[in-house]
Amino acid sequence: MGFLGVALSTYVLFLTRRRLSKLKIVIPPVTTTIECKKCGFKNIRDFKRGDYIFKEGEPCQKCNEKMLITAIYREVKEKEKEKMSF
């Protein structure tokens, strides 16, 4: 039983390490959604440092009104999800 426990924890450690090293290499892209409250125009762009939700963004491309950041999220690929639930 003792040996099995050690083997199992080593295996789990191995899996965790593999996952961590993979995360270091593949940085998931973070996306920022900016919305114009006036005309409803939506713009999705890469996350920039200093972005936060409800921050005033750049002017709207359609009506020139200041746009608002409504969402910041990390894009998770479907394959990653499958690997997580081992």
Ligand SMILES: [Zn+2]
């Ligand atoms: Zn607009």
